[in-house]
Amino acid sequence: MRIGEKPEIARLPLFGDMDEGMCERVLSGSFLQVFPPQLTLFETGQRADFLHVLVDGLAELYVTASGRDTTMRIVEPVTSFILAAVVTDLPYLMSARTLVPSRVLLVPAALMREVIRKDTALMQATMHELALGYRDFVRALTDLKLRQSAERLANHLLDYSAQRGGANAFELGGEKRMVASLLGMTPENLSRAFGTLRSHGIEISGARVQITDRAALAAFARPDLVPPDR
Template structure:
């Protein structure tokens, strides 16, 4: 890793509270690499050689079964991914590919496992990331089981708006089929769901989605602060 890149990476939650000598040990053995779009970083069943930290770009985590594949998560910067496989030294349960040109930090797995044992701050942050990942999985399963597909899409749009500080105009990340796969829908079902949301405060123009009536969408999708992890409120205040 080049010297000028280290301050940027050191700000990541996983490394921020580490002992300086242990952080230097990790950084000295790691490197940043730029990968082109649609490149497979690793496949299901491989043992983890590195921890991956996405610094810039977009990564898809997905699984396959025969000729079917399903998007499990979209990784946005700045965040690590596949920490559980590294900590347990077990084969990957998901594959990963770049959706756009991506800058990724590669940390040797054996080294990081050793440093986790020696650095309490790193161990605590690794535990926190694993716990957050588990809770996200539970929320995703709950969403799939308790909401119909159109409600699931509406709730997804509300959560995306919340993540973007209440933005009402949302740009789809990648193609619509990627969003459909992420939400457990076929592309055809996604198109029908988008059309159905027109009467609940959503308009669509290509890859641009606009929430035209936030309160109507909230009433339809019924976001839950416990199940979804955030409290979605109207950006215009309570009435």
């Protein structure tokens, strides 16, 4: 990693409160690389050699089985993935690929585990990341079990808006087929769901979404009682 890049990386949420010497140890042993779109970063079943931190760009976590694949998560900066495999020293349960040109920090897994044991701030940040990941999983499972497809899409759009400061207009990250897969839908079902939402406060043009009636959309989506964590 170039010297000029270290201050930027040291400010990332996972490393922000670390001891200065320990942070320098992590950064000195890590690599910041730019990857082209549609590059596979790792595959299901591989041992976790690195913790990946998406600094810029967009990535997809997905699972493939019996000739089919499904999107598990669309990763936006600044986010680490997949921390659980690194901490447990177990194989990845998902594959990852870039969707656009992306800048990714690669932290050797063995180094990460070593420093976690020594640095209390990093240990606490790691526990926080893992806990948020578990809560995200519970929310996603609840979404699949309790909402119909159009309701899931409505809830997803409200969450997406909240992550962008409550913006009423935004572009969806990833292709529509990927959004459909993320929500457990077919592309055809996604199109029908967008059609349904036109009468509940949504306008769609390509990848651009406009919330025209947030109250109507929320009434249809029935958001979780507990707001999103991040």
